[in-house]
Amino acid sequence: MNTIDKIQKNLANFSKSERKVAEVILAEPQIAIQSSIATLAKMADVSEPTVNRFCRRLDTKGFPDFKLHLAQSLANGTPYVSRHVEASDSPESYTGKIFESSMAALDSAKQSIDPQLVNRAVDLLTQAKQIHFFGLGASAAVAHDAQNKFFRFNVPVICFDDPLMMRMSCINAGEGTVMVLISHTGRTKALVEIAALARQNDAHVIAITTKDSPLARESSIALTMDVPEDTDLYMPMASRLAQMVAIDVLATGFTLRRGARFRDNLKRVKEALRESRYEKVSL
């Protein structure tokens, strides 16, 4: 947990002198991490051991260890007290906040994704005769992106954002088909039904969704991530960013599994785009 937040939260529990220390640190954390225990004690107008006790109260080994933790939490961001956009925010402010919260969401996704499941999903994908990506609403864009990525691998790949088309493609699916269903909530009825239908037709179903959701239960492999829900109105749907990165991870695993010769092929796909572009003039 973030040290600054922790100090803030414990303000009430501190003793009088410890609170003085806390306030000095909160006021100028950057100064604090560069100070010795003596300097900081003087700034807070307390004794050195009080500063030391303060550090211990925050579950650190001592003053140097505390500085380390503080330094990390400063680097980690929270340059904005809150990452939530307020109606009064300036363009500078909301721009920063949105990037911040997007990064925080990716971090949270990273912490919660299971690389072992990634690995098993890659297993399925590399053996697939055809791959289908399905997504509705905001996740449709992710499915499109996935198609664009996997298409380069020279695998039969298709993407649908229409439940009827999805149903139809399930009927024709078989052993060799891998369906990747993308849904943040994992509660979209249409998609959950399609997962079931696909499995009845012996297709493998990989879900990119939330833990313990109906969709996760209907899938062969549920690649789940914890992404903070978009509780307030302004907050963009960070989930689709995490989903895209998850697709990147699968694509990377796929590439790695396929070996060196396959990668030459990829390079050629990239080069094929060159003609459609204006030359970059080197200075």
Next chain:
Amino acid sequence: MNTIDKIQKNLANFSKSERKVAEVILAEPQIAIQSSIATLAKMADVSEPTVNRFCRRLDTKGFPDFKLHLAQSLANGTPYVSRHVEASDSPESYTGKIFESSMAALDSAKQSIDPQLVNRAVDLLTQAKQIHFFGLGASAAVAHDAQNKFFRFNVPVICFDDPLMMRMSCINAGEGTVMVLISHTGRTKALVEIAALARQNDAHVIAITTKDSPLARESSIALTMDVPEDTDLYMPMASRLAQMVAIDVLATGFTLRRGARFRDNLKRVKEALRESRYEKVSL
């Protein structure tokens, strides 16, 4: 600059013993920040002053100061020495790296985006009678996503990923039309031509692209971001993540500008989705 990167970059400049220190730190940075100078010296099999000299060479005041810098750069990410995926990477490793590099890309985009231009773009968007989003290839998914977002605002919005359709819509565009063109390189010929065509028809053109690109020059407002290029093969195209977040920023600015009554409307759009979902059972 990130301390870990700095060490990596200077590896060649170090002396033999200093390199030993560098290697120990790079191998286990988390251990390093918790060690005393004596412990670290023993781990690297060098003397204490050597460690100290190593710290100074990296422009720090001494060992404690160095640890502080290192701690910050660890918090900032780069738990992996390199963010580049290697052929030998395990699932844990490449999963982590891809999330890391995505976050790093967003950070870089955040640093380089100009909030004043965001503000001007929002000006245009709020006054638009209709909004068109154009993107080709990987950026097509971003355009779709943008459509999905702005559609909720009850503005006439459309998205094309087909150059012919784009051209046609330019002809019918006029004063009140805002075109948002999305292209990482800003060198895709088809898209640059469309920017010019749109402007000839008095439409406003907002480009989400790279600085100093042909597309940026053809636009009314060029919202540019520095995103590390996908130099190596495994690296996913982080640019589309940055583009999506940029769209989020514009959408947020749009919402804020429209005021409170408009936001009620948004809430209703969200609620309209509820029926299509399975209820969340609270435990």
Next chain:
DNA sequence: CATTTAAATGTAGTTTAATTACATCGGTGG
């Protein structure tokens, strides 16, 4: 190839910072 010189590294001593043990102050309940 020997010799000189400079750079690199280590050793031991010094200084500074952090911690501990203990004393004192201040408030609270009996």
Next chain:
DNA sequence: CCACCGATGTAATTAAACTACATTTAAATG
């Protein structure tokens, strides 16, 4: 009003980091 406990400070101790200097190693020149 006093006894006790928690909070705080003082002074001594310990540990860490740094400096000055000695030694080694490598490079360069005659």
